[in-house]
Amino acid sequence: MKPISAVNDFVIKFANVNGSGSASANELFAKAVMRMGVPVSPRNIFPSNIQGMPTWYEARVCEQGYHGRRGGVDMMVAMNPQTWAQDLAEIEPGGYLFYDSTRALPPGSLRDDIVVIPVPLTAIANANYIDPRQRQLFKNIIYVGALSVLLDMQAEIFEKLFAEQYKGKERLLDSNVQALHLGRDYVRQHLPHPLGMRVQASDKVGDQIFTDGNSAAALGCLYGGATVCAWYPITPSSSVPEAFQKYCDKFRIDPDTGTHRYAIVQAEDELASIGMVVGAGWNGARAFTATSGPGISLMQEFIGLAYFAEIPVTIINVQRGGPSTGMPTRTQQSDILSCAHASHGDTKHVLLLPQDPHECFEHAAAALDLADRLQTPIFLMTDLDIGMNQRLSKPFTWDDSRSYDRGKVMTAEELEAGKDFGRYKDVDGDGIPWRTLPGTHPTKGSFFTRGTTRNPYAQYSERGPDYIYNMERLLKKFKTAATLVPQPVLRLCDEPTRFGVIYYGSTAPAMREALDVLDAEGLQVEALRLRAFPFPQVVADFIGAHDKVFVVEQNRDAQMRSLLVNELEIDPARLPAVLHYDGTPITARFIAAAIRQALAEADALAAPADKVSA
Amino acid sequence: MKPISAVNDFVIKFANVNGSGSASANELFAKAVMRMGVPVSPRNIFPSNIQGMPTWYEARVCEQGYHGRRGGVDMMVAMNPQTWAQDLAEIEPGGYLFYDSTRALPPGSLRDDIVVIPVPLTAIANANYIDPRQRQLFKNIIYVGALSVLLDMQAEIFEKLFAEQYKGKERLLDSNVQALHLGRDYVRQHLPHPLGMRVQASDKVGDQIFTDGNSAAALGCLYGGATVCAWYPITPSSSVPEAFQKYCDKFRIDPDTGTHRYAIVQAEDELASIGMVVGAGWNGARAFTATSGPGISLMQEFIGLAYFAEIPVTIINVQRGGPSTGMPTRTQQSDILSCAHASHGDTKHVLLLPQDPHECFEHAAAALDLADRLQTPIFLMTDLDIGMNQRLSKPFTWDDSRSYDRGKVMTAEELEAGKDFGRYKDVDGDGIPWRTLPGTHPTKGSFFTRGTTRNPYAQYSERGPDYIYNMERLLKKFKTAATLVPQPVLRLCDEPTRFGVIYYGSTAPAMREALDVLDAEGLQVEALRLRAFPFPQVVADFIGAHDKVFVVEQNRDAQMRSLLVNELEIDPARLPAVLHYDGTPITARFIAAAIRQALAEADALAAPADKVSA
């Protein structure tokens, strides 16, 4: 059996029990790798439960900086007896099994095609701590210490991280450092080290930041000028408003009075949270809510009102596995249709599709501008994979010369000057009407907002022509939206290619890797990353420029593909779907395999490629 | 000016004020025409208001039995001063204006290209009645009487109708007959009669029945064995449960005990009404709810639960103008997408598409069978046009030898016999699992129903493979559904044609007429009427057999077309959309014009026909 030897390119997975303090220890490990200049992308795989259930932390160490899930496990840190068997089975041949050897294992509970690394963690912890909680807690740090030696990582890095984390809590600091060394010393004395699989200092991290998409989106809302946030807790979105609260405490307190320049309401449910956002938007404050699938279903009626009455609304949908309660702690891109066509009747909504924390920040701020400009709901479509996992991405940037786009709001002066005000009248030819805010002018510009049909002057009307005027104006406004939303990102080849691929959101890192892989195999495919719906012209052009364009997404029903087909009037036969939807993040291996196979088939018989399913 | 002369082929429109008693008078008129063996199709055009606002009753008298709205008005019965101008303007040149001439009209308030028929209704009423309410009420009957002579209709027909209506209320009967004759006598003595436009006895009504789709659907639910109805009032669906109540009072009272074999709950909102239906369906009772657009939006979360947990549910959606509160008293087919893909995540739902009261009855009963068989929500998609208007249609039929299909429900005996029970296991290869009802067996067959992922044995699972198994089984089940739903109706030509047309629901009568018109012009178009989603194979075949297939629907975004494109993988270019969505029922004139023009263009330049919009 030949042990895996790999430098800066492996997957290590920690099998733990939730609530046992492992989460922070595992993150400590990931951060240390990063501090060595080596990119790492960790993923929490956690249950819909609070304490005592299995949870995993899968960290991909990858010098080339591929952040997508790779698949396969090179080293398993097996800390959970409940899942021992399945964890053992997951290890690649030649891989490593790190476990707590305090109690002897029953015979036959190991594999002979892997390297076994026994460390008596419990024994070490018990020998050094009395308080059972501390024993438990430090056991985690001890295994991190042990791993650090096995993987050839310097103690200093960890000590520095501790120092930052426990600043002002010296008692914790010291005991953590001590625990780290307990682990390091044991390995140094009892085990061969370092392993053939190891981390080596590099410079591939650069100025990238390591954070999660939910905090990034919250920060984007702060920078974008959101003042009202109404929400209802739901996994995996709760950390958006929670982070917004944290940032507001820091940046939105009036220095002189100590009063708050924001209001955050934890509503009684999602019908109320969206209702509050609609009310605030109607009244001229930038407002947002964050939710996930079930919340989107409950918000449908209000979303229809906001579409038809034309009220700025920002909705952050951190997607999880559907339908229904589905897989609350797994990731998917399966709310595309329920958001793009939210509510009864003919509706079309704007979707933004960030790929990572950096874009979560950018798009969140952009969403607030777009909502005011377009006077309609804007959906920020992220998912659990980018929302709740920390990810390396470009640092946040903000141009101080930029100023908020508050859209078409008629002022008291304009009204006073006698400017004609037709709330639902298309005066500029872009389908976007002007609005007034309550309280603007004593006698001019007031109107009655409603979800029923009305004429361009906002008067109730049941006349067909008034209705048609309004509905077609809304279509025109949607066309305008296509020119304002974040534009697609292209990856072209030197030579035009027969095949293209379209993807979006959290699929990006896996896609990038897959394209490199295919490229290395001489399979040239041009790529377009969607960043929003409606689709700008370049999307149609891109599809037009290729015989076939794969549409890669993380849902069962090829939802984005159906929007492409219908909005751009494309023959579906030209858009083979590549679908991965089991709740785990899509991998480069999966994408590359699907495309490779489709290309082979296409070459073999010029028959049309068809849906490829996970 | 040449007065319109037409026998059994004209449109008469009554302009009234709601709450004035005109509704029953106008219906009386329509019924009388029908009793003469002449088909008539009336339509109420009413405001979202209770009393004192304009309301119209447009009756199309048509011997060929075209029930679609024709457009244009040959005779206006102008009883509402508020709308005088617009009513006057609507009359076709050579048409007739019938009005109350008690007060003299201001000069210039008439047109000279129409025939004016002044009748001093108020004067006649006041001369004969003292009670102001009776004066008001009988004025309506007086105009009916006057019209009956002008249009050459026998008094006996009306008297018979009165006799039926006021059976046991003789006082009302006599005074109505008297009022009728007041109107008849006045015309006989003072006006030329009959007009060139008139009704002539015929035999074109046959055994057809005259009723509205909502009552028909309610009756279908009664016959289909629904025992639980939970609803929340909303126009235009409220008359479904109200009619169900009426029928249950008649047919569902235990003759011996007087107890009820049904339960109808007026819930607090639509989230509750659908929740109750889900609970009843889970517990083995046939249950339904009726609602309209806004209710559908509120039901989304529960619909997703019913889809994923596989619970029989029947939802009658009487569509109205959307989005949002939209046009509550107008008709549309614009909830196709919000129902077909209701709720977040990947979902597909079964839709039934009745064309008239006869099919409302049939499909409602079928829906209850399908819900039990498929264990999923079934939508009965009607609309205001067929739901709330009386329409001539084939009589209801029921085969006493038929018995309810209760679907795959495992019995205590089967469980006792040790039959393997996996709630979410596909044992029959059709994607439909077996279920047990609560309380079936003391120790076997119990399971925990949930909206979260689970394995085939209904145990909570967060494993990808369990999830995929379930989601793909649901797709298979949906394929099975296509073979069980009401199949499409074809109208083929002797020769194969290049062009075809697909339509559904309340568009049917206008379509039938349009096809005849085009046919008469030598424009051959084959037609397919969809009766359900998912689409059976013949739909794909039909499209495959034609170069281009028009898809005619009453919404803005060509919603059914997008389902056709995506489910059948059709090039959208082959499916030109014909869209009418201003809230008025689509007309043959509109459809014929759209298709005629498209064919002309197609002939001219072989360029692809594109969307044709209303």
Place this chain on the structure above:
Amino acid sequence: MTFITKPKLHHPTLQKNTVGYTRRDYEGRISTLCAGCGHDSISAAIIQACWELDIEPHRVAKLSGIGCSSKTPDYFLGASHGFNTVHGRMPSVLTGANLANRSLLYLGVSGDGDSASIGLGQFANAMRRGVRMAYIVENNGVYGLTKGQFSATADRGSKSKKGVVNSDSPVDLVGLALQLGATFVGRSFSGDKAQLVPLIKGAMAHGGAAFIDVISPCVTFNNHGGSTKSYDYIRQHNEAVSRIDFITPGKEITTDYEAGSVIDVPQHDGTVLRLRKLHADYDPTDRYAVLAYMNQAAKHGEIVTGLLYLDPLATDLHTAFNTCATPLNALAEAQLCPGAAALARINATLR
């Protein structure tokens, strides 16, 4: 010709209030409600109250749900922005609007169906949160706009026009508002302008969540069972044609009685409503005392009207949130955006 005259709002005097507006300036579009609808009386009272309060019309934001009652904001304060939201969810929209701009006055108008059936949860939460608003429910015990089904405030055992009997226990919005923490709670009758106008003024001026339950008879769907002979003919007709075909134009029911006294007010359906007006010296500062008092009166079939509860020191959600004095919708970009430098520091913490 057929012509049922629309109800006219009280003819405005042309006298100006201290902010320079005549009563007409507080009117809205002409009502489209049924002649004699209690809701129109309430609109008139709102107009009167705002005029007397010297509120500038455009400083009021009026929000409602869906229903006949919820249509009324179109019929008063034409110079105010109005929002006819969705059925039963106005409270959340009002809450959001209020948070966005604390400098306006908020008037929420709803119906018993809108607030006690579909809207119960949102009604309760708006009260719990202490959103500053005057929340008026125009309570007729039925769903007017959808033609007379029961609402949750209908009494157990009552019979709808279609003959359905109600078996649910009624929701008493006043009782709920008291329990849930509303700081101004009143009840009145649409036709009792003398009592209603001051109540509305008090609610508009209140510093927290103010609720008024106004009994407001529905002419059209409450004139069945036990009604006077003269109605019979019409009722029989409507039965025969099995639809509410002819609607007898009603008259506004008005009343005026002394504080501390009881009065029987005949309703459109001939039944009588027994109202007890609180004594002028009644002390409305104990939530639970008033609950007990109301329940006592209920035993004698009496409905207590007046200002039932008041916390004069009430504060609102903004106080709880400690939001800044400047309306949130008026904060300048500089006050909202920390800028590039701060962002660089944030980036630094994420490496």
Place this chain on the structure above:
Amino acid sequence: MTFITKPKLHHPTLQKNTVGYTRRDYEGRISTLCAGCGHDSISAAIIQACWELDIEPHRVAKLSGIGCSSKTPDYFLGASHGFNTVHGRMPSVLTGANLANRSLLYLGVSGDGDSASIGLGQFANAMRRGVRMAYIVENNGVYGLTKGQFSATADRGSKSKKGVVNSDSPVDLVGLALQLGATFVGRSFSGDKAQLVPLIKGAMAHGGAAFIDVISPCVTFNNHGGSTKSYDYIRQHNEAVSRIDFITPGKEITTDYEAGSVIDVPQHDGTVLRLRKLHADYDPTDRYAVLAYMNQAAKHGEIVTGLLYLDPLATDLHTAFNTCATPLNALAEAQLCPGAAALARINATLR
């Protein structure tokens, strides 16, 4: 190795009840809740109550919403059908299920978030309608499953683990149930088996809508502020890593005290809960008296426990609807379908 033992439900005796089941036959799957969660104590009480009541497990249908509390039906009565519906909407599903088959017993299990926040409207309406059921709220004042945000039953001024302060007035589900017409209303504490078991038995046997509010401490999200020294270290750690990283396995809090007495029960967070148990001879037949009594006690920071209100003659929705004795889901086709002949007659009336 890391291994936090899961809470075990009380070890069942093997003694059989009159219908031939041992207590174990009333158990369910092993709980996945946190060690020491009050909800598990309630599950144990439900098991005990059903066993003592001699109910055949499969004659019970157990329904819940979403939450830690709503997961518990999976942990008892394994032989009963269960339905984990959607968040806050279990009452409507239970109502529908109940209408479909009146011959089963219905047990609704919910949380304070599930019933008092998102579910307030449905909770209220199930009580109003008199749906026959035992409705138990496992009340911990927080959203457990979503990690410790406030629910609507949290007291004004209380502080969440994340440091947020609650400014809304609390919803008292007992008060609401009383006002809305529930005919059996009780309150207890998860750890007071002696009181809880009889209450659950009474509720299961009740003829109408029975509600029990059970205070059920959340080990994980209520062990902040003012907790005993020994917890400090962990709290500091969690703060430092700014996540609820380490969860101290808790112990079930139990208590047992005399009727009529008051007891202070220390909670996981070191605070104390003061409970007053109703006198054995307390007459629970006056809704309003008990409301007043509770409010009195509240003034002294006491929470009254026991059977607060009972209408011994209560009937249910089926009585109101006069539904037939045969469960609706068991009616034969012949009893449901009028058949072809009747249809022909209906056709005749439509010509």
